[in-house]
Amino acid sequence: KHPAGAPSPDLARKITKVGIVGAGLMASQFALLFVRKLRVPVVITDIDQSRVEGGVAGIHASIDEMQTKGRISPDESNRLKALISGTTDLADFADADWVIEAVFEELSVKQEVFANVEKIVAETCILATNTSSLSVSAIGSGLVHPARLVGFHFFNPVAVMPLVEVVNTPATDDETLATAMVVAKTLGKSAVITADAPGFVVNRVLAKLLGEAMHAVETGTPFEVVDSATAPFGLPMTPFELLELVGLTVGAHVLDTHHAAFPDRFFESPALHELADHGKIFTRDAKGKRTGFDPAAVAIVTKAAAA
């Protein structure tokens, strides 16, 4: 094992085809990155045809937008689109060398995904999970070959955020780790190798910020006050804006994971779960610019504070 550094890139396996499980927003964002930077066929899959088609259509729309902005030529746009395909049949992953999942943050769901993938792919295929804060070891606990599983944690927005956390489990072998580091570099990201600890590094730190911001509103300080008091920290977004960016459901899950792991250090936030069900914290104009706090969101935290 290499606890402090990456194994030699010479150990990295060549990637000639990528499989992506999940066709949601996060998966679609990194599908695009894989075709742009690795320039290999990328197949995405999801539980039904409409999700798969929605994912592929979203990626095509992003490619069209890059072309409209003059960032890529029409030829390049066609090349990228030709590299993307969607399927509901996992058998299409048979010749993939790298499979990454970004499905719902539920341990059993991710375990089932990899159990199914492992039946299809070759023994040398790397398996990567984009989990935000589940244990990568637990995700791989049912695998026949857990040595080829690694965490590969992107940040939102994937195209812009420069970091990938490469999560090294006690079982991950050097070939897998080296391949993950080379893939991250090819994607244009800086990568850090983290231990398989709750929240890895980034979400552990962010969970403190986001959790404390939620706790402040849940104990009676209005949204406006916490928002404007934290805005001058120099971060590109306030905690509530960041919660909306990562998704309120994902944010609530990250806080739950940290509370479960370190109950004396992290709050749980029942109000954030209610906000996730409601779907938003801010009201926004047609261009997506925030215009105020959503009255129903304010009512949720006011009720929590009064309880």
Ligand code: 3HC
């Ligand atoms: N998708 C793709 N590109 C995007 C984007 C999106 N959703 N949002 C913004 N961009 C691009 C823009 O196109 C623009 O690119 P360009 O310079 O090439 O034209 C660039 O980002 C800057 O965008 P804007 O000028 O419109 O906006 P800002 O300067 O305000 O930047 C931001 C927007 C990059 C989102 C910035 O506010 C930011 O960095 N916010 C913090 C994001 C962050 O901390 N993310 C980590 C969240 S934690 C996480 O994801 C982990 C998970 O497990 C919970």
